[in-house]
Amino acid sequence: MTQSPRQKRHEKSQQVILDVAAKLIVENGYENLSLREVARQADYSPAALYEYFKSKEDILFVLSEQIGDQMLVLMNEVPASLPPLERIVQLGQVYIRFAVSNPSKFQLMNSLPSKRKSLDEPVSANSPYKLVLNAVSAAIKSGDIKRPKGIHAEEITYSLWALIHGASMLRLTNLRDFQADFEKIDQVAIKTFLKGLE
Amino acid sequence: MTQSPRQKRHEKSQQVILDVAAKLIVENGYENLSLREVARQADYSPAALYEYFKSKEDILFVLSEQIGDQMLVLMNEVPASLPPLERIVQLGQVYIRFAVSNPSKFQLMNSLPSKRKSLDEPVSANSPYKLVLNAVSAAIKSGDIKRPKGIHAEEITYSLWALIHGASMLRLTNLRDFQADFEKIDQVAIKTFLKGLE
DNA sequence: TTGATTTCCGAACACTGTTCGGTATTTTAT
DNA sequence: ATAAAATACCGAACAGTGTTCGGAAATCAA
Numbered sequence: 001m002t003q004s005p006r007q008k009r010h011e012k013s014q015q016v017i018l019d020v021a022a023k024l025i026v027e028n029g030y031e032n033l034s035l036r037e038v039a040r041q042a043d044y045s046p047a048a049l050y051e052y053f054k055s056k057e058d059i060l061f062v063l064s065e066q067i068g069d070q071m072l073v074l075m076n077e078v079p080a081s082l083p084p085l086e087r088i089v090q091l092g093q094v095y096i097r098f099a100v101s102n103p104s105k106f107q108l109m110n111s112l113p114s115k116r117k118s119l120d121e122p123v124s125a126n127s128p129y130k131l132v133l134n135a136v137s138a139a140i141k142s143g144d145i146k147r148p149k150g151i152h153a154e155e156i157t158y159s160l161w162a163l164i165h166g167a168s169m170l171r172l173t174n175l176r177d178f179q180a181d182f183e184k185i186d187q188v189a190i191k192t193f194l195k196g197l198e
Numbered sequence: 199m200t201q202s203p204r205q206k207r208h209e210k211s212q213q214v215i216l217d218v219a220a221k222l223i224v225e226n227g228y229e230n231l232s233l234r235e236v237a238r239q240a241d242y243s244p245a246a247l248y249e250y251f252k253s254k255e256d257i258l259f260v261l262s263e264q265i266g267d268q269m270l271v272l273m274n275e276v277p278a279s280l281p282p283l284e285r286i287v288q289l290g291q292v293y294i295r296f297a298v299s300n301p302s303k304f305q306l307m308n309s310l311p312s313k314r315k316s317l318d319e320p321v322s323a324n325s326p327y328k329l330v331l332n333a334v335s336a337a338i339k340s341g342d343i344k345r346p347k348g349i350h351a352e353e354i355t356y357s358l359w360a361l362i363h364g365a366s367m368l369r370l371t372n373l374r375d376f377q378a379d380f381e382k383i384d385q386v387a388i389k390t391f392l393k394g395l396e
Numbered sequence: 397t398t399g400a401t402t403t404c405c406g407a408a409c410a411c412t413g414t415t416c417g418g419t420a421t422t423t424t425a426t
Numbered sequence: 427a428t429a430a431a432a433t434a435c436c437g438a439a440c441a442g443t444g445t446t447c448g449g450a451a452a453t454c455a456a
Binding site: 006010013044045046047048051 | 401402403404405406407
Binding site for chain 1: 316375
């Protein structure tokens with residue numbers, strides 16, 4: 001399992017390329033990422049990048065995974081000791097705040113489809129979704145919310161996800177430059193949804 | 199206000215270009231639209247397109263307005279005679295269905311920011327948003343839902359929009375190819391949110 | 397030290413959106 | 427009808443893109 005010096009250098013070079021790419025994406029948006037500019041700033045020829053990634057899409061994919069990890073770190077900072085409902089609200093707010101503060105990263109993170117293809121397959125651990133799912137399950141167990149007929153914790157989590165994801169996306173596209181107290185409105189929205197579950 | 203033959207031909211040519219562009223967007227996604235391919239299929243040289251539109255972005259902008267109109271037509275088919283809450287639910291479902299049936303169109307439609315920059319400015323008439331706003335106002339007047347403290351019909355409408363928009367976007371990106379009974383889940387989600395407003 | 401593998405680059409290919417100069421064509425004014 | 431002006435259109439070019447290929451160094455394993 002230990003890596004040779006060559007392998008270590010290889011991975012290091014990969015990360016250098018990824019870091020430059022991430023920097024450029026933050027600066028210019030991910031749809032404007034230029035591999036040639038990445039190569040320039042990483043001191044490679046354009047062709048050399050293909051020694052480390054098989055395509056531009058491949059770079060974006062790896063990057064989107066790393067960004068998911070960044071989101072997870074932030075969401076993990078929400079205290080587990082919070083009352084179940086309050087915890088769900090705060091998780092949602094962290095999600096939206098990340099989106100608004102890192103528009104390009106957020107959009108890249110969500111541009112690629114998940115590997116999970118149905119409710120039967122297991123939820124990937126250490127994902128933001130899993131975090132919210134756990135919080136929802138806890139709120140059900142504590143009796144803070146109840147499941148509608150035929151609806152399980154997963155469906156509730158998905159609906160919450162839709163709500164906060166939609167709020168995020170609207171802020172980045174349609175409502176870019178729109179002035180309003182979104183922090184407050186979004187908070188009420190999440191609470192309203194939870195209230196609908198008693 | 200009557201147009202000269204030249205103006206009429208000009209507008210006709212514009213629409214030919216837009217139609218070809220729309221076709222290609224449906225086929226290949228709007229981020230892959232090639233102006234040169236549009237020119238080929240519309241029997242123009244690439245340069246000639248610039249007699250009708252000042253840039254690719256301009257074409258996409260006009261197209262996104264036309265797509266918004268298409269969405270509006272579908273949402274207008276939801277009977278106004280429905281009970282207020284049921285009407286809101288169905289408006290949301292039409293929105294999501296349009297997104298899922300026309301992924302590229304939907305994404306283009308939402309890729310450009312709205313002209314409205316704050317709640318003070320007037321809502322543009324004949325927009326999907328206005329339609330939902332009216333339905334929400336009606337539901338408030340009829341007493342089917344109540345406004346939380348400090349929240350007005352607009353904020354409720356925005357939250358509903360976030361919910362259905364998020365559900366739509368998730369279906370097109372993260373949950374592409376994911377198998378589940380989304381029609382049912384989304385319906386319950388909207389009803390749950392409305393229930394949270396009593 | 398030889399041979400194999402990895403790293404890296406220059407050049408090229410096939411694209412892209414856009415601009416510019418010039419030529420027809422069509423409209424407007426005289 | 428004629429001259430002038432505005433519009434429509436195109437070929438060629440510019441600067442950029444992602445990607446592939448052949449070959450040359452460098453590094454590793456035998």
